[in-house]
Amino acid sequence: MQETPIIFVFPASPNELTDPPGKNIPGFGDHFQTLLNTALKSGLTGLPHNFFTGTFLTQDELLTQFISYIYSCAVSETLRSNNFTPVVSAGYSMGIYAALFDAGSVTFTDGIELIRCAYHSLAPVSRDPGSGMITVIGLSRDDLGYLIKQQKLRCRIINENAPFSFSLSGRSSDLRILADTARNEGALHVRFLGVSLPYHAAFAETGARKFMEETAGIPFVRPANPVISLIDQSLLTDPESMRAETVRNLFTPLNWHHTMLKIHELHPGCRFVECGLPTGLPKNAKFVAGDLRFYSFQDFCGNELMLS
């Protein structure tokens, strides 16, 4: 029984994962396997056969995105088949494609094609001299902006996850300099993300234009529920705005912190569910004012669901 508004949040890919959760959740394994088979039939190769056993290391960036997408779509199908529907959904970073699938705006295989196009469109403009992303916790936006400007670094803040928690994209060598200086300036946590592209930064705009051209033939339909933009917190409710969001999502900074607050303002008391492989979104929410109720898929099922 759905008592309070539920928000589906589709995460980006994890850096590394041991023993992916979910295999014990009734119905989830079947949904996952069916979608995996569909992906294989669509020509996707390199997917792991023993996904739910042992250590799942995310060495291949694109493959990781595909697996994360399939996993998130299986979560979506599991929840919806148990009559849980979101009042709003959100796609965190590259999680946008699973959010589009969940809302019924694109088909499962078109979601795979969007991911493939995004990666290959951005890659040529990002490989030389090498790009990446980091997260920095403990400094303010102004502190980070000052360090970037002072050292003339080719990197930008591309997401505010919580107060004093930021993601940055840019040239790898400059990100390493920033990481070192940020630690010296008092950053309590600095981590490199397992990506080689400068997602959500203006450096990716040329690639995003290419993505727009290459995906022009993919049909988008009206979503079953609003999907919130992480860029400006607007509610996307029509196919055109959904399509436009997939383009600007590639080269425009996000603000996940403001997005959570906006959703909470629209739906007080709502429950957020991380609909995908664990990436720490529930833990991140602990640093946001308002006592947000944010669950992993595993915990949500354990605490709230009576799956048949």
Added chain:
Amino acid sequence: MALITDKTRDEVREIVFDFFAEECEVDKQTIHDGTNIIKDIDGDSLMFLELIEIFKKKYNLDIELKVIGKYAVKHPVTTIGQLIDMQMLIIEHENHLLELER
């Protein structure tokens, strides 16, 4: 500058032990001052941050995270005992923490 009493120290200790027992899913009885936060119980810097937030709220502390970060660069914390000592200093000195260096 807060006055640190035995009660405060006991409270901080209790909160730290309870926090790590829950977050790291270990028996509270197995945690002691010499427990290495990363090697022994698989803790991380995000947990440290979370703990700081808990103490900021509980004691209404006026301290910037970067002040703690700068102090931690010179005084790295690896064990539960060291972390409790640092939390006590944070509660006592707040944004004046770095003045201890002078």
